[in-house]
Amino acid sequence: MKRTLFILTLLALTLAACGTAPSIGAITPPFVDPGIDPESWAVVPAGVFPYGQHDHMTEVNGYEIMVTDVTNEQYARFLNEALADGTIQVGEVEVEAGELVWRETGVYGAYPGDPFNGYEHEEEIKAGNKLYIATTIEGLRLTFDGTQFAAIHEYSNHPMTMVTWFGANAYCQYYGWRLPTEIEWEKAARGTELVNGHGLPYPWGEHIERNNANYYSSFDLFEKMFGKLGNTTPVGFFNGKTYDGYATLDSTSPYGLYDMAGNVWQWMGDDYPDQHYRMMRGGSFYTYEVDLRVWKNNSAGPQYYSPQVGFRCAR
Amino acid sequence: MQFVKDRFDYLFRSTRGLTLVAIAVVSVITAIFGTLSGPMVEWGIKDITVRVLGMKLVEAEREGRIIMLYHTIAMTVTAIEVYFMTEMLSMKRHEQTIINGVITTGYLTAVIFGLLFAYWGHNFIFHGLFLVGQSLVFFAGILLAIALNPWKKEYLLDKDSPHARSKGGLDLERVAFFVMAIAMLISATFGAVTGSFWGNGHETFLGEDLIRNPHKTELQKAIIGHLHIMLTLLAVGITLIVGRWVKFKGVLHKIAMPLMIIGIIGTTTGALSVVWLEWAHTIIYVGSTFIMLAALMWVIYSWDMLIKEGTAGIKKPNFFQKMGALLKDPLKFGPGWQMVFMNFTVSGVGIFMAVKLEEIFRVWPHREERITLTGHWHILSALVATIILMYFADLSGLKGKVRKWFGWAIIILSDVAFGSATVFSMKRLFVDEINQQGVVNTTMLLMDLGLGIVLVILAMFMVWRLYDLLQKKGHWANEYAAERRLNAETELVEQKRKIEELNAILKEVSK
Numbered sequence: 001m002k003r004t005l006f007i008l009t010l011l012a013l014t015l016a017a018c019g020t021a022p023s024i025g026a027i028t029p030p031f032v033d034p035g036i037d038p039e040s041w042a043v044v045p046a047g048v049f050p051y052g053q054h055d056h057m058t059e060v061n062g063y064e065i066m067v068t069d070v071t072n073e074q075y076a077r078f079l080n081e082a083l084a085d086g087t088i089q090v091g092e093v094e095v096e097a098g099e100l101v102w103r104e105t106g107v108y109g110a111y112p113g114d115p116f117n118g119y120e121h122e123e124e125i126k127a128g129n130k131l132y133i134a135t136t137i138e139g140l141r142l143t144f145d146g147t148q149f150a151a152i153h154e155y156s157n158h159p160m161t162m163v164t165w166f167g168a169n170a171y172c173q174y175y176g177w178r179l180p181t182e183i184e185w186e187k188a189a190r191g192t193e194l195v196n197g198h199g200l201p202y203p204w205g206e207h208i209e210r211n212n213a214n215y216y217s218s219f220d221l222f223e224k225m226f227g228k229l230g231n232t233t234p235v236g237f238f239n240g241k242t243y244d245g246y247a248t249l250d251s252t253s254p255y256g257l258y259d260m261a262g263n264v265w266q267w268m269g270d271d272y273p274d275q276h277y278r279m280m281r282g283g284s285f286y287t288y289e290v291d292l293r294v295w296k297n298n299s300a301g302p303q304y305y306s307p308q309v310g311f312r313c314a315r
Numbered sequence: 316m317q318f319v320k321d322r323f324d325y326l327f328r329s330t331r332g333l334t335l336v337a338i339a340v341v342s343v344i345t346a347i348f349g350t351l352s353g354p355m356v357e358w359g360i361k362d363i364t365v366r367v368l369g370m371k372l373v374e375a376e377r378e379g380r381i382i383m384l385y386h387t388i389a390m391t392v393t394a395i396e397v398y399f400m401t402e403m404l405s406m407k408r409h410e411q412t413i414i415n416g417v418i419t420t421g422y423l424t425a426v427i428f429g430l431l432f433a434y435w436g437h438n439f440i441f442h443g444l445f446l447v448g449q450s451l452v453f454f455a456g457i458l459l460a461i462a463l464n465p466w467k468k469e470y471l472l473d474k475d476s477p478h479a480r481s482k483g484g485l486d487l488e489r490v491a492f493f494v495m496a497i498a499m500l501i502s503a504t505f506g507a508v509t510g511s512f513w514g515n516g517h518e519t520f521l522g523e524d525l526i527r528n529p530h531k532t533e534l535q536k537a538i539i540g541h542l543h544i545m546l547t548l549l550a551v552g553i554t555l556i557v558g559r560w561v562k563f564k565g566v567l568h569k570i571a572m573p574l575m576i577i578g579i580i581g582t583t584t585g586a587l588s589v590v591w592l593e594w595a596h597t598i599i600y601v602g603s604t605f606i607m608l609a610a611l612m613w614v615i616y617s618w619d620m621l622i623k624e625g626t627a628g629i630k631k632p633n634f635f636q637k638m639g640a641l642l643k644d645p646l647k648f649g650p651g652w653q654m655v656f657m658n659f660t661v662s663g664v665g666i667f668m669a670v671k672l673e674e675i676f677r678v679w680p681h682r683e684e685r686i687t688l689t690g691h692w693h694i695l696s697a698l699v700a701t702i703i704l705m706y707f708a709d710l711s712g713l714k715g716k717v718r719k720w721f722g723w724a725i726i727i728l729s730d731v732a733f734g735s736a737t738v739f740s741m742k743r744l745f746v747d748e749i750n751q752q753g754v755v756n757t758t759m760l761l762m763d764l765g766l767g768i769v770l771v772i773l774a775m776f777m778v779w780r781l782y783d784l785l786q787k788k789g790h791w792a793n794e795y796a797a798e799r800r801l802n803a804e805t806e807l808v809e810q811k812r813k814i815e816e817l818n819a820i821l822k823e824v825s826k
Contacts, residue, residue, distance in 0.1 A: 053375050054518050098673040119529055120593070121677065139749040201374035217357040227752050274529040277681070287682065288356070293374055299527060300680040307749050 029222055029231060031154045032243055036236025038074060038157065040067040041315070042188070042255045049192040050199030051183060053295040058183060065180055065188045066312040068235035068258050069159035069266065070171060072141045072151035078171050079107060079133075079142070079149040087174065088132065090144070095131050097303050098123060106134035109170050119274035123301060131303060132167030139307045157234040159264045159310035165278040165302035168267040168311035179269030180314035182297065185281050189261070189294040191254025201293045203253035203260040208292065212251045213238055213262030214285045215292055221246040223285075230285040232307075233263055261292040264310035268297075277301060284308035322784055325795040330402040332795065333415055334707060335780055337395045340426060341388060341700075342777055345770065348384055348434075354763050371436045379519040383433035383445070389545065390422040390452050393499075395703060396552040397459060403559045404492060405470060408806050410462040414455050421451025453503055460496040465489040477564040479572035487572035488563075492555055494576050498583040499548045505587055506541035509534045523685040527677075536590045544586035546692060547603070551579055553702050554610050557650045560706055561617045571612035578605030596669075607662065614651040621647055645722025646709045650702045656730055660737045661695045679743055690740040694733045697766075701729050704773065711780070712790060724772050732765025 041064045051058035082088040093108040094101060113127030135144055140162045141155035163171075165179075172178050180188070190200040202208050210218045214233045217223070221243055223230040236258040237243075240250030253260045265280035272279075277299035283292035286308045290296070300309075326332040349355065350364040351372075365372060372380070397418050401411040425448025432441035464470075471484035479487035509517055517534045522542055525531055531539070555575070563571070581602025589595040618641055625640020626632035632640070642648055668676050668687065676684050704725060713721055739758035746754050783789040 053378070055375070097678040098675075100674055100678060121529065121673070123673075123677070137749075138747070196373075198373065198375045206374065227756065272529075275527065277527055280680075290377065291682070293377075295375075298680050298682045301678060304678075304680065306680070 028152075028154050029225060031156075032221070032234050032237070033157065034234050034236040034239055034241060034243075036068055036239060036258055038066070038068045038071045038235055041065065042067050042257055044184070044188050044255050047192065049187045049190070050194060051186055051295075053293075055194070055197070055199050060183055060187050063180075063184055063314050065184065065255075065257065065314045067256060069264060069310045069312045070168075071157050071235055072160050073156040075160035075163065075171060076142050076149040076151045078174055082109070082170075082174055083107075083149075088170070089129075090135065093129050093131050095303050096126070097301050104131055104134045105136045107132040107167070109166070111166050111169075114271050114276050115273070117274055122274050123276055125276050125302060130166035131164055131305075132170055133163050134305065137162065155232075158232040159235055159259070161232060161264055161307050161310050162305045163310065164305045165267050165300075167305075169269070169302075171311070172269075172313035175313070177313040177315040179267055179311060181270050182268050182279055182281065184314055185260075185266065185268060186294055188255055188257055189253050189282070193254065199294075200254070201295075202251075203257065203294065204249070204251045208261070208289050209249060211238070211246070211248050213259075213283075213289075213292060215262040215283060216286060216288050218262070218285075218289075232285060232310075235259055235263075237263075261294065262287075264308050265298055265306075267309065267311040269314075278304075280309060321795075322791075325784075325791050327419065329795050329798045330398045330415070331710060331798065332791070333419060334395055334398045334710075336419075337391050337398070337422070338704075338707060339777055340423070341391050341395075342773055344384070344388060344391075344426070344430070346774070348430075349770075354759070368434075370434045372434070376433075378521050378524075380433040381521065382519060383429045386449070387422075387426040387429045389549070390425045390449065392549060392699070392703070393452060393456075394418045394422040396549065396556060397455065399556045399706070400459065400492060400552075401462075403556065404463065404489065406462040407809060408802060410458070414458045414462060417451055417458060418455035421448050421453075421455055424448030425452065449507075453500065453507075456496060456500050456503070460493060460500065463489060463493040463496055465493050477568070479569040487576065488555070488558070488568070491572055491575045491579065494579050495548055495551050495555065498579050499545070502541055502544045502548065502583060502587065505537045505590075506545070509537045509541070523688045526684060526688065527681055533590050537587075540586045540589045540595075543692075544583050546695060547582055547586070547606075548579070550695060550699050551575070551606060553699050553706075554606075554613060554654070557617075557702060557706060558613050560650075560709070561613075561620060561647065563613055563616055565616070567612040567616045571609040571616075574605045574612070575609035578602050578607075578609060581605060600669075603662075607658075610654050614654055617647070617651045645719060645726055646705045646713070649705045649722055649726045652726060653698050653702055653729075656733070657695065657698050660733045661691050661698070664691045664737060664741070675744070683740075683743060687740040690736050694736060697729065697733065701725050701769075704776075708776065711776075711794075721772065721776065725769060728765040728768045728772075730765075732762045732769070735759075735761035735765065 043064050044060075044062060046060065046062035048057045048059050050056070079088065083090065088107050088109040090107050092103050092105050095104050108129045108131050111125075111127065111130040114125040116122065116124045133140060133142070135142075141152045141158060141160075143150050143152060169179055189203050193200060195206060200206065202212070204212060211220070214220050214222070214230065214237070216230070218230070220230065220233060220237075222233055224246070225231075238248045238251040239258065241248055251261070252258055260282055262283050263285060264282070265284045266282050268279040268281060270279055278301070280298040280300070281294075281296075283289075283296065291298070300306075324332075326336050347364065347368070350360045352361070355361055355364075364370070398415060401414050425445055428441040428444035428448060432438065432445055465485050470486055470489055472478055472480040472486045473484070474480075476486075481487060481490075512534055513519070517532075520535065520538075522539045525535060525539070558568075558571075579602075582599055582605075583602070585595050585598030585600075585602050588598065592598070621644065622632075622637045622640045625643050626636055629636055664687065676687070705722060708718070708721055735758040739755065739762065742751055742754045742758070780791075784791050786792075
């Protein structure tokens with residue numbers, strides 16, 4: 001009897017865990033306005049800063065970087081402009097990743113390719129049309145009526161996700177900008193301050209609290225609604241405001257940037273020789289807080305897209 | 316006073332006692348430092364641990380802290396395996412005493428000061444003592460290798476021995492233990508040499524973070540080779556130990572031991588040659604295949620033995636009777652099963668990753684590849700730990716229902732956790748990223764539940780041993796008496812041999 005009870009309890013727990021799990025693709029959150037302007041830019045002056053986990057003092061030229069990630073609304077606007085002037089097309093395009101080749105329907109545009117050395121495990125990124133976003137997949141926060149793209153209202157100020165590196169790069173280049181390099185991104189995230197010989201591990205300081213950022217099991221407003229794996233939050237959400245009883249901490253970086261830790265990984269502009277993986281920085285709502293430390297990176301092929309990867313531009 | 320002296324003698328002068336102390340040390344480390352990650356962070360336990368114990372956790376030092384934590388656990392597990400070896404393999408009493416004494420001092424010093432340095436602030440005296448501790452463990456390894464010397468006359472096997480032997484009579488099982496000890500010493504040297512460059516051209520890193528760097532430094536490669544082979548050799552060590560436990564012998568033993576020796580040499584050579592050789596992985600694959608085949612021989616032997624013993628009174632046992640006999644004693648069945656299970660959660664995953672690297676794993680983001688990598692070696696470590704626990708529970712004389720519940724709970728719950736961890740790490744194979752919430756919730760729950768209950772069972776076992784230790788005529792007293800009797804008998808044989816040897820010399824001289 002006791003044995004049966006034990007097994008039944010185990011089964012019940014398992015079923016309980018399986019039963020209440022929504023798909024991120026199916027979630028529609030309420031519209032929340034944090035009041036941060038996604039069109040704003042921050043100036044990062046030239047100078048040295050502690051780079052990487054081991055704080056190597058590194059010199060960087062001055063540049064400007066977006067205060068927030070590019071939003072769904074901004075990306076929809078870009079798609080409409082680029083579609084109108086013929087820079088991009090909508091249709092079926094071949095996608096290559098590792099040894100795999102397949103076709104996907106979506107937005108695509110031309111890419112000149114990466115230099116290829118034939119190094120062990122090096123993946124060749126050939127010139128040609130590349131997928132920016134797939135339009136027939138779950139999780140895209142944009143709609144397309146055959147002529148125009150539009151952001152889903154509730155997600156309009158959330159970071160643009162499900163976008164490949166090619167799509168992120170194309171957005172920045174279309175407006176004469178570029179994706180930030182890893183070094184630029186990190187300086188913008190942590191600044192130049194040294195505390196006890198170390199640079200800041202998080203954009204706002206030395207420690208992380210649950211309401212500093214959107215990460216796995218951070219119990220933010222949206223996680224409370226949709227489960228601990230969570231969802232994206234609007235850009236600039238963690239700005240010290242209280243939303244529906246959920247109080248956030250002002251979590252800007254030393255240069256006033258939002259979401260430099262958590263919410264979504266951000267594509268970087270670097271193309272390293274002999275590999276061509278594209279780096280991402282910042283951690284996401286899918287990751288534990290250790291991945292939110294400013295020096296941690298992630299990488300994937302430039303064709304990769306995900307509900308937890310977005311970007312911002314630099315100039 | 317006598318009360319304390321008796322317990323101290325048992326805990327620090329007997330193999331069982333020393334093993335019990337080491338298992339207690341690992342349990343305490345797991346109980347405290349396990350609260351600093353995973354679900355314990357989610358539940359806010361980490362904050363309590365840090366506050367109550369006054370830990371100083373600097374974010375940039377997390378990887379360094381973890382590396383020191385791994386080392387302290389590895390030193391303790393190495394000590395446990397060495398205790399088992401010095402007890403079960405023939406060697407002189409003074410050799411056993413010195414080896415156990417040195418390694419105990421070593422691992423305890425490394426654990427105490429390593430953890431103090433890592434988690435309570437960078438006092439470099441602590442770091443120095445951490446290195447002293449590790450050096451003592453290394454020195455104990457040298458002493459062990461000397462004691463294991465299989466070419467000594469007294470350790471040669473007779474022609475009609477049921478154990479694997481060379482033409483000249485070398486005990487090939489002893490050779491396997493000896494080769495493993497030497498391989499460990501060489502592999503530890505690789506780690507130590509690189510460690511000595513710490514802060515002078517070598518920076519702390521976790522192997523899984525570098526996996527996609529096309530250009531790694533020699534020091535980084537040496538560390539990657541070191542960490543892989545040390546864990547592999549610990550797994551080899553426990554395989555050889557449980558072989559002795561079930562008195563592995565006969566034809567399968569004669570096939571397994573040469574395979575094991577070649578496997579150890581091959582895998583170690585391959586793992587360490589990653590520093591220089593592009594094709595080192597090929598050597599590793601070949602070497603590890605030999606090791607796995609040797610382990611397979613052991614599994615076949617032990618299961619066959621369990622079936623034969625369990626059906627001894629039945630003339631023609633049917634399938635179900637055989638299965639009943641096989642599964643009758645989970646502590647004896649478990650180690651073999653865990654080795655088989657390892658193929659699904661460790662070796663299988665590793666081979667699948669290697670075969671499908673370009674097609675699957677390099678298409679996934681680095682973080683997912685990292686999860687799979689860390690997952691599979693955490694599972695291997697934990698499997699080794701469960702086998703140690705089963706063996707020690709048997710040594711502790713668990714009987715009846717407690718033995719069955721303990722054994723089956725360890726096997727089932729750990730396998731549920733390891734299986735879930737494997738599914739978690741491979742989830743992209745069968746669920747889109749956008750729909751992973753369900754898989755993540757379920758697998759995380761099963762991992763937490765499985766490992767959590769195993770740890771509770773371990774805690775109960777340790778509490779029982781602690782309670783037993785407080786009894787006048789507890790189990791500990793019997794263990795200690797039995798060990799003292801055995802030691803005295805061995806010593807007597809040794810003394811008789813020595814007297815005969817001296818008499819022979821006197822006789823020869825007087826001629």
